[in-house]
Amino acid sequence: MRRPAKHVLLFILTFLILVMAGCGGGSAPTGSTAPHTISGVAATGAPITGTVYLKDAATREVSQTIAPDGSYSFDVTNLTAPFMLKATGTANGQSVTLYSEASGPGITNINPFSHLVLAQFDPAGAYDSATVSSMQNWGAAFNGALPALKTALQPVLSSYGVASVDFVHAPFTANHQGLDLLFDTVAITYGNNSLTMTDKSTGAVILSTPLSTSVSNWQFNMANVPRIGMQPMGTVFLYPVSTSVIAGGSVQFRGIIKGMTTPTVTWSVVEAGGGYINSSGLYTAPIVAGTYHVIATNPADPAQSSTATVRVIAKNYVNLQSDAGDYIGGGQNYSYTSSNAIITVTGSGGLLSVTVTGQQSWRGNFQESSSFSQLHTGTYSDVHRYPFYTPGLDWSGEGRGSNVLTGSFTIDRAVYVNGALTEVDANFEQHSEGAQPALRGQIHWTNLDTSTAPGPITPVPAELWQAASGATPATGNYIYLESEPGDYIGAGKAYTYTDTQVAVSAAGGHLSVNTVNSPDSWWGDFQTMNSITQLQPGYYDNLQRYPFNNPVEGGLSWSGNGRGCNTLTGWFVADNVTYSAGVLTSIDLRFEQHCEGGTPALHGQIHWAK
Template identity: 40%
Template sequence: MKRLIRWYLFLFLLLVLAGCGGSNATPTMTPAPVVTGVAAAGSPLVGRVFLKDSSIPAKELSMPLAPDGSFQFNLNGLTAPYILRAVGKSSGHIFALYSFAPTAGIANINPLSSLAVTLAYGSDNLASIYSSTDAVGMQTITRALGDAIITVQTALRPTLVKFGAESVNFLSAPYVANHRGIDLFLDNADISISNGIVTLSDLTANSSVPTTLSGFVVGTFDFIPNPVTSAGTVRIFPASASINTGASVTFSSRIIGSDNQGVIWRVVEDGGGSITSSGVYTAPATSGTYHVKATSVADPSRSASVSIVVNAANIIMIVPTATPGEFSLIAENFSGIGGVEITITYDISVLANPRITQGAMLAGTMFFQNTRYTANSVKVTAASINAINGSGNLATVSFDLVGAVPSTPFISQYKLAKVSPPPTGPGSGSPAPDQPPAPSAGGSVPSSGGAGTAPI
């Protein structure tokens, strides 16, 4: 009996000691609820991030984004759900992107999250709901956000699968701006929504696919071809060019996934023309194929080149058509021409009774023809206040055949005039409406079937 009493007394003392020890233990602290995430559009956004809660009136927090695009908001004293907005610069472009957090947790901000919130809300006017914090709209997004994320993943699956990102929850999964997976997809792609139109852009090809919001919901989109482009790759737009001697074309560049979009432009060939620091290329006086190169300032080992075909400008030719005795007067690479005067000489022993029909290139001009300029020549004259550009048919000259073997007429002389800018300043006058531009010095082509190039 005594042993039993001692046993109970021992248990009692243990309980007392345990109680005393518990009173000195450090109480467990519950961590504050937070919303965290990364704001990126391929590269991390450099700017600020904002969060609004569902209080009435709404409470707003803001902070600068960390260098890796990350942020964290303490939610103490705030009411769920929360709408987020990030404004900043990524890869040389300004973005205003949105996201949403039904509760504490991860809420990444990127073009895909903006698209998902737009679909959940049913409108692309996210700036309005952010500014007003409409309680009904906030609850609508809360209920529909999960389905909206699945809709985005399904619609973009043919493209996302190329990046191994078809199953990634771009909004609530941990995100690292490391140019891999979903982040590499955002290096290569741009997604914008405006006035009910979703525009899916391939930044590596400077091409876009537009669709309505309703069309996006039911469609699938494969808008970036394989192989996908790695970060740091330099692209030049347009990818090629064909211009006349002395003409200019403007190139632009993009460095995929880089915040430093600076490039150094140069023409590869000596005598191949010139290019400015802003990408404006001017062709030389000599026709040929030349190349322009853009080298990344951030990484000089990365560069790209494009070819430019430079064509001789303002060429005139006369060529036979499929109809015997009929010949086309053809212009090639006309640039800024305001007037033409062309003399065509023919062999009267085989060709007779010339007739001239105005061609499409001279439609809308003041057109004159003289089929009896001399005994063996005709003259075509046209003038325009608007520039005649491009290539095409100036006129068709038809003859009756009087010889067994018809010969091709030839251009014996031509004159071309450039369109002059309108006169300005005091005392400047306008030319008479029926007065063609004064031709420049022309040339002659003594050989049959030759072509003339105006020295202007």
């Protein structure tokens, strides 16, 4: 029978206590600290901005704000050794929490390597649930594991000239030299009980191992260790050196000068119109897709610089061009982006599937060889209808599909990361029912495009309809309807309903309005775009009939007295909206609706307060 995990941990800790006793213990040097002080630096490639906590053997906890240079200091005169330390905050714009251990007063740094000593022992859980007995075990485990880790890390430490440096107990300065330079340039991450070390600039893996693997069996890929440790002072290290970003998006670059904290690097973009980078290294991509270059320069020695390549990728789109006489596209052209439609792309083996949900709805399938595990670039000519032929294609939508078809398609680009499709470019031509007119399409998709539709338009256009002065009640809740001659729903009449005749409810981005206690029965639905979760003041335009509307733009529907629209267009304006604890408490709304493509409009204005 397997022992419970806590018994295994106790066995490990007991073994380490015995090892430590046999080796004469593992007390830490005090350095230059005061006799009753624990001090050090909390850093990981940059000083940690945040808070450091110390918990003593009696589980008493104290804390303080970390100084700008990463330093901290605790007076432990009235506390009991050993001590657990936790630093939490941000460094280089990333959230970070690291742990360390102190057997007594002296220098104790908190950094990725101190954390690594404890990583296999679940430091977060041990700190949060510490007891008097577990504190003693924690200290023994740390001091027992530290020498072995120092030995295991020798290949990497030597590359930075710090083979003999005690990364926990020696004085430490965040100065882009030695050990700090190592933390600047090597990423150390944990996940799924594993440890990974990578070159920050290239992402090349230096070490990847389960935490359960003995440190004596770690295998480092020294070819992937950054060379900067052996380069002269003043050398610029830039990361990432190659990246992709969506058009108009941004990416954070980091640049350091070996051995120098001031001045910092200066930034520039090589190409005119290639985007903008600020003094902090935040790059904003241009709207035009292409390949651009960012340079980080040592201002004290401009000959020292480093260059990064940025591939700017266009936002997602699907474009369709239908010849006159083409049955599927109806002889129309269509253009979809993330701002006016939901574009979904999946790759499964040799099958590419595309769906578009916007003002219209479409679905396309492009089947390469069924034996493919991934999409391959190439052109497939004289193909027939999927799924009855391989290779095959099929594009359909708006209730129209082909019984038989011929055509061709091309996969221009297909990018995978860890087996998942992340980018694709494709185009096709389809002839339905043996006819000459064609439907042509272009598809571009990347998972980097996470943009959504903008919210309602503000300020609201002044020319939009609103009830004339005096047409609505001066006080109280009301629904006011004004139907133009020829409007089917309102039959060319005006209607007013007040107070107890008005019912309003809201859930998420949907508002429902209806009449009660009235001889007339009216129902109204007003739906926001899917990018917002509740009604916001503003103008919602280009709307279709709810609930069959384009989810990216929103919808509306007003019906009643036995009359409703099959199709409609229109808009609504939320002039005022208030919520309390997420519950709608008041709204002022007006709308315009055209039924069945007609010109006559139904207008409405609603005032409601809970």
